[in-house]
Amino acid sequence: MGKYLAQSKDIIWRRIGDDIVIIKDGGISTHVLNKTASLIWEMCDGNTDIGKITSNICKRFEVSYEEAYADVNATVNILTNANILK
Amino acid sequence: MQQISLNQDCVPVENTLHIQLGDVTCALKCSDSDVYERLQKVYCEYETEQSPDITVELEAANRLPLEKLEPAVFKMKYIPINGKGFKTSNRLMSGHYDPARRLIKLKGERPLLNPDLKINHLNRLLVLTYYTACKHKYDNTPPAMFVHTCGILRNGMALLFTGPSGAGKTTIARLCSALDGELINDEMLLVSRPDESSNEIIIKSAPMLGEYSPRRNITAPLRCIFLLKQGANCLAHRLDKTEAYIKFIRQVVSPACIGQKDKKSIYSMMADFSVQVTGSIPMYELEFSLDVKSLWKTITDTEKLLGIKENREWANI
Numbered sequence: 001m002g003k004y005l006a007q008s009k010d011i012i013w014r015r016i017g018d019d020i021v022i023i024k025d026g027g028i029s030t031h032v033l034n035k036t037a038s039l040i041w042e043m044c045d046g047n048t049d050i051g052k053i054t055s056n057i058c059k060r061f062e063v064s065y066e067e068a069y070a071d072v073n074a075t076v077n078i079l080t081n082a083n084i085l086k
Numbered sequence: 087m088q089q090i091s092l093n094q095d096c097v098p099v100e101n102t103l104h105i106q107l108g109d110v111t112c113a114l115k116c117s118d119s120d121v122y123e124r125l126q127k128v129y130c131e132y133e134t135e136q137s138p139d140i141t142v143e144l145e146a147a148n149r150l151p152l153e154k155l156e157p158a159v160f161k162m163k164y165i166p167i168n169g170k171g172f173k174t175s176n177r178l179m180s181g182h183y184d185p186a187r188r189l190i191k192l193k194g195e196r197p198l199l200n201p202d203l204k205i206n207h208l209n210r211l212l213v214l215t216y217y218t219a220c221k222h223k224y225d226n227t228p229p230a231m232f233v234h235t236c237g238i239l240r241n242g243m244a245l246l247f248t249g250p251s252g253a254g255k256t257t258i259a260r261l262c263s264a265l266d267g268e269l270i271n272d273e274m275l276l277v278s279r280p281d282e283s284s285n286e287i288i289i290k291s292a293p294m295l296g297e298y299s300p301r302r303n304i305t306a307p308l309r310c311i312f313l314l315k316q317g318a319n320c321l322a323h324r325l326d327k328t329e330a331y332i333k334f335i336r337q338v339v340s341p342a343c344i345g346q347k348d349k350k351s352i353y354s355m356m357a358d359f360s361v362q363v364t365g366s367i368p369m370y371e372l373e374f375s376l377d378v379k380s381l382w383k384t385i386t387d388t389e390k391l392l393g394i395k396e397n398r399e400w401a402n403i
Binding site: 026 | 327328331335336349353357363364
């Protein structure tokens with residue numbers, strides 16, 4: 001649970017309403033994060049580990065820790081595989 | 087013998103043209119009288135008496151014949167140098183900026199500076215000049231940014247038709263009179279940031295060369311933006327803000343100033359601008375065919391939804 005996550009430096013992101021839009025490689029790839037993924041993204045500041053992110057999600061939504069952890073982990077894996085989280 | 091006065095850079099003083107690029111005034115100097123005369127003709131609507139924010143000195147070279155130049159131009163890439171200049175990958179053009187004098191010295195093959203030839207790079211050079219001037223005049227926050235778009239004036243307001251190459255901007259320009267509108271420009275326009283109190287966005291024409299570029303210098307408030315998509319029917323559907331942002335940012339011309347290498351800050355400026363514009367103005371995806379009557383009706387219906395009072399009847403078409 002000690003995995004610290006940070007946003008990649010070579011991306012541009014902006015919040016548009018509930019969504020976050022991430023543009024990478026000068027616009028070659030674009031990623032749209034929904035409301036929950038956007039909250040997870042904003043917590044990836046390099047100082048917050050996945051356990052803390054999960055706890056914050058649990059406080060925000062009425063879900064069990066295990067369920068939240070599974071969702072956070074899945075989201076983080078997708079973003080890491082896309083090279084927008086490190 | 088005719089006496090001519092020369093400025094300290096040895097360009098005849100009469101070969102200097104002051105033109106308006108949005109809120110920036112640029113002095114164009116050209117020692118090549120033939121090129122200068124052509125530039126004066128195409129830019130005459132944008133001539134101004136105002137003193138320049140920036141000066142561009144054009145030096146035309148004749149090193150390559152046109153038949154060798156044309157294929158080379160398509161592969162040409164601009165390479166920033168040292169933060170104060172640029173060269174192109176095939177050395178057909180180079181530029182050097184003196185920030186103390188606000189002077190850009192450009193040297194390029196003559197056809198690249200000739201507005202009568204399709205391979206000219208004048209639009210690119212004017213964009214570079216505009217953003218270089220804005221860096222100083224507006225502390226690197228230009229009040230308006232260039233967007234690849236066709237603009238039409240209807241009912242006193244501007245409608246923008248934007249999209250990637252081949253989407254139909256030139257077609258819309260060609261159909262302009264049938265759409266009961268006046269063409270502002272079919273290539274590029276300056277789009278202001280929204281006004282802080284009214285949220286209004288202003289469109290300004292600039293001396294950008296396109297297929298049908300009229301010469302009139304027009305300023306108008308923006309009504310809405312259509313993102314073009316060719317199809318079998320004429321349909322407009324409103325884009326949500328996320329879709330609008332993603333599609334619009336791709337039409338914003340890079341706001342790089344001369345010698346600028348920092349791509350992240352360039353994209354960041356484009357992102358902020360796109361958030362502002364798409365947050366203030368409705369944007370529609372417009373699927374259209376060449377059925378002018380349907381296209382006109384679709385645009386008019388959209389305007390009606392936006393509350394524009396239609397004061398002309400469609401007749402006899």
